[in-house]
Amino acid sequence: MFGFFLHGQTGSNESRLRAFAGRRICRIATVLGEEEARRAIEQAEEEYGKSMDPRGWDVYKNGTPFGMQGAADVRNRTLAALCLATSECW
Numbered sequence: 001m002f003g004f005f006l007h008g009q010t011g012s013n014e015s016r017l018r019a020f021a022g023r024r025i026c027r028i029a030t031v032l033g034e035e036e037a038r039r040a041i042e043q044a045e046e047e048y049g050k051s052m053d054p055r056g057w058d059v060y061k062n063g064t065p066f067g068m069q070g071a072a073d074v075r076n077r078t079l080a081a082l083c084l085a086t087s088e089c090w
Helices: 002-007 012-032 034-050 054-062 065-086
Strands: none
Touching (some): 012 034, 034 054, 054 065
């Protein structure tokens, strides 16, 4: 989901990976228990978030719809400027 939030698009690989990950997490929770699985997910999200842009990660995790729209606007302006600067528009 963060990839979609960050880039505004997704592909079939991400869709399949998300479905696989969801099933895998359910199986792990069955073995470890719901609470332990939840803690592991929180820990993984925290570690992953450390490698992301702090502002973008904060908006993704804690933002309001208004803040998320603002982040999307910044992303779109950045992509448009890059497209114009490199002549690699699609």
